[in-house]
Amino acid sequence: MAAAPSASGPALIGSSGDSLREAFGRKLAEIADRYPQVVVLDADIAGGTGVHHFRDQHPDRFYQFGIAEQNMMAVAGGMAHVGLVPVVTTFAVFCLRAYEQARLSICYAGRNVKIVASHPGLDVGPDGGSAQCLEDLAAFRALPGMCVVSPADPLEVAQATEAILEHKGPVYMRTGRSDARRVLPDDYRFELGKGRVLRPGRDVTLVACGVEVARALDAAAILDREGIRARVVNLSTLKPIDTDLLERCARETRAIVTAEDHNIVGGLGSAVAEALAQRAPCPMEFVGVRDCFGASGEPEELAEQYGLTGPHIADAARRVLARADKEEIACPSPGA
Amino acid sequence: MSLKATAARIRRGTLAAIYAAGSGHPGGSLSAADLLAFLSQVELLEDRAPGEHHRFVLSKGHACPALYATAAELGLISHASLRSLRKLGSPLQGHPHVLDTPWVETSTGSLGQGFSVAVGMALGFRHRGESARVYALLGDGELQEGEVWEAAMFSAHHKLGRLCAIVDYNKLQSDNSNANIMGLEPLAEKWAAFGWHVREIDGHDFDAMADAFDQARNTPERPSVVIAHTVKGKGVSFMEGEPPWHGSVKIREEEMRRALEDLQTPESEMEQWIDGCSA
Numbered sequence: 001m002a003a004a005p006s007a008s009g010p011a012l013i014g015s016s017g018d019s020l021r022e023a024f025g026r027k028l029a030e031i032a033d034r035y036p037q038v039v040v041l042d043a044d045i046a047g048g049t050g051v052h053h054f055r056d057q058h059p060d061r062f063y064q065f066g067i068a069e070q071n072m073m074a075v076a077g078g079m080a081h082v083g084l085v086p087v088v089t090t091f092a093v094f095c096l097r098a099y100e101q102a103r104l105s106i107c108y109a110g111r112n113v114k115i116v117a118s119h120p121g122l123d124v125g126p127d128g129g130s131a132q133c134l135e136d137l138a139a140f141r142a143l144p145g146m147c148v149v150s151p152a153d154p155l156e157v158a159q160a161t162e163a164i165l166e167h168k169g170p171v172y173m174r175t176g177r178s179d180a181r182r183v184l185p186d187d188y189r190f191e192l193g194k195g196r197v198l199r200p201g202r203d204v205t206l207v208a209c210g211v212e213v214a215r216a217l218d219a220a221a222i223l224d225r226e227g228i229r230a231r232v233v234n235l236s237t238l239k240p241i242d243t244d245l246l247e248r249c250a251r252e253t254r255a256i257v258t259a260e261d262h263n264i265v266g267g268l269g270s271a272v273a274e275a276l277a278q279r280a281p282c283p284m285e286f287v288g289v290r291d292c293f294g295a296s297g298e299p300e301e302l303a304e305q306y307g308l309t310g311p312h313i314a315d316a317a318r319r320v321l322a323r324a325d326k327e328e329i330a331c332p333s334p335g336a
Numbered sequence: 337m338s339l340k341a342t343a344a345r346i347r348r349g350t351l352a353a354i355y356a357a358g359s360g361h362p363g364g365s366l367s368a369a370d371l372l373a374f375l376s377q378v379e380l381l382e383d384r385a386p387g388e389h390h391r392f393v394l395s396k397g398h399a400c401p402a403l404y405a406t407a408a409e410l411g412l413i414s415h416a417s418l419r420s421l422r423k424l425g426s427p428l429q430g431h432p433h434v435l436d437t438p439w440v441e442t443s444t445g446s447l448g449q450g451f452s453v454a455v456g457m458a459l460g461f462r463h464r465g466e467s468a469r470v471y472a473l474l475g476d477g478e479l480q481e482g483e484v485w486e487a488a489m490f491s492a493h494h495k496l497g498r499l500c501a502i503v504d505y506n507k508l509q510s511d512n513s514n515a516n517i518m519g520l521e522p523l524a525e526k527w528a529a530f531g532w533h534v535r536e537i538d539g540h541d542f543d544a545m546a547d548a549f550d551q552a553r554n555t556p557e558r559p560s561v562v563i564a565h566t567v568k569g570k571g572v573s574f575m576e577g578e579p580p581w582h583g584s585v586k587i588r589e590e591e592m593r594r595a596l597e598d599l600q601t602p603e604s605e606m607e608q609w610i611d612g613c614s615a
Contacts, residue, residue, distance in 0.1 A: 039463065063459065066493075071486035074449045078456020081434075081442060084463060086456075100446060101483075105453050109434050109443045 020176035021118040023154035025050025027161040029057045037085045049089040049118040073098035076113045077105030092117035092133035107143045120174045121261030122302040132294035138266025140172035148239040150174040152213035159190035178299045181214045195242040201231035204317045205249040212259035218310025243275045250280035255320040257285045264288035283324045285316040343373035349405025352609045355592045356419035361583030365402035367506040367566040372406045374545045388468045395450030396475035397431040448481030458499040469498040477509030492531030497556035506568035527561045539564025
């Protein structure tokens with residue numbers, strides 16, 4: 001006999017707190033009536049991804065796939081083909097398991113499907129290396145036609161949830177497991193494909209996404225005390241990337257540091273470097289997980305261990321500025 | 337035109353396309369030709385509500401030469417265009433691509449996925465209150481993909497009674513027989529254990545198809561599978577049951593002539609199938 005969840009039962013992870021996954025789940029349930037074609041697909045993990053809100057409020061639009069992500073991902077392609085807008089939800093690491101389904105049956109077939117992945121990066125914490133997906137931004141960024149979004153805080157993920165439903169075409173969006181700091185102002189407006197300067201500065205630009213935006217702001221405060229004015233950019237859309245903004249930052253500041261809770265191979269840093277290499281190459285440093293797997297621990301402990309905190313980003317900024325100084329001495333710019 | 341005659345033309349069109357392309361998968365295309373003839377001429381026209389049409393997904397996408405030849409019989413594309421198979425700029429891609437040929441419903445070629453997409457279409461139709469049926473043709477080797485059984489379990493759990501899978505059970509796959517690569521038996525029992533209505537038929541017998549699909553339509557409470565026992569390379573003597581003709585292979589001119597003779601191609605059409613494909 002199935003027992004109803006009891007108020008005195010164990011606290012489900014994801015059932016409380018101000019995490020990105022919760023903010024996403026609440027917003028999706030809230031706006032569902034305005035998007036009648038939206039259906040939500042889940043692989044036995046709704047309490048973890050935040051879509052338990054949608055399941056409880058719109059049970060007739062919620063489909064349970066069991067622990068079978070490959071089928072879920074390709075079924076989404078079929079549902080989109082007959083006019084629905086499927087929102088596929090699971091952990092980021094299991095999106096990799098269904099990557100080829102996202103490739104063929106969603107992107108190649110040109111389907112309007114939204115993939116929303118919780119539990120990305122070291123932010124997963126105690127579940128350890130097997131669960132900490134550090135490769136998803138690289139993988140999904142490589143799919144033609146796929147938009148890739150990694151919001152910074154609960155406010156932005158709520159706005160992005162609506163924006164990706166308004167966008168026609170496949171989207172991969174990262175949420176997050178752990179409670180997230182509010183870093184964006186109340187008047188912030190997310191725009192798909194646009195980065196946003198959160199703090200002005202002329203010396204160095206810190207470009208971050210996801211949980212690293214808060215840490216980049218920490219770094220800017222540290223640097224400010226040393227007289228270094230760091231500009232902070234929230235680059236929540238990795239693809240299509242805001243090349244105009246990046247080019248402006250590369251020209252107006254002397255160097256760029258990227259910061260991401262992801263492998264430094266192929267993610268935000270790579271995307272920024274690709275964008276700038278063609279238009280405005282500048283000295284860069286990459287803060288992220290340095291091509292290794294994660295491990296168990298609390299998110300903040302892991303961020304310290306793997307070099308993702310504000311002080312580490314500040315270190316990277318000092319390093320890249322020192323390099324920029326040397327390069328300017330070696331090859332003075334015209335008119336200097 | 338009789339189903340037998342249509343199937344023969346599908347086989348000729350299949351070979352004409354692969355011959356012109358210089359590569360392609362003849363074995364599994366020919367084994368499915370009778371099923372494609374029946375589905376396109378009979379089954380997909382049954383029990384349609386006004387304004388609705390049933391959908392077909394070729395999950396074994398490598399058999400697309402037969403699908404394209406069937407489309408030519410239906411007038412969706414010209415027979416002449418079959419010769420553009422696999423050529424640069426042609427809509428007739430080496431595996432079906434929905435953005436180039438919208439009538440294929442979805443892009444396939446990675447085994448297992450087309451079946452899931454068909455499941456998604458059936459689920460979506462039911463969600464929207466539409467009564468269209470969805471058919472998916474799978475290869476036997478394809479059944480080794482885990483995704484197929486995820487989809488099978490899901491479809492039975494959700495009682496997708498308007499979904500019908502067809503297995504082109506020709507017993508051979510790319511490198512060898514199913515039995516030697518990774519055995520599928522007991523296959524009917526597997527599908528039944530997954531909660532499906534199962535019928536086994538001779539996949540070259542139109543009367544048996546009529547009966548099996550009729551049963552499938554009259555089993556609305558669960559999905560149906562028709563396990564169609566077929567002969568790989570059916571209709572071409574030197575290809576029948578021969579693993580090397582799984583593909584992707586080049587057909588030489590003398591082989592093409594012998595194949596067309598095996599298919600009792602009228603003498604007056606021979607050169608058209610070989611060179612012009614305007615038959």
